């Protein structure tokens with residue numbers, strides 16, 4: 001245990017707890033959120049797949065910046081995530 005304080009981010013306006021150093025993908029997964037976008041064709045749900053920055057399935061919008069990889073993007077206090 002690091003002793004560092006956890007914090008919250010907002011996901012579509014809903015508070016989600018985050019441990020210091022967690023990626024957005026890890027925080028969403030820990031909160032039970034498994035998908036946060038859909039494919040352009042077919043509307044299939046997508047979230048974490050490879051978890052290492054290769055597949056781009058986990059693209060997410062953070063603080064208005066689209067197409068960030070949730071598996072590589074560290075969460076910060078006050079981050080506002082929007083799903084599609």
Ligand code: FES
Pocket residue numbers: 047048049050051052053054055056057058059069070071072
């Ligand atoms: S889960 Fe594959 S790039 Fe993020």
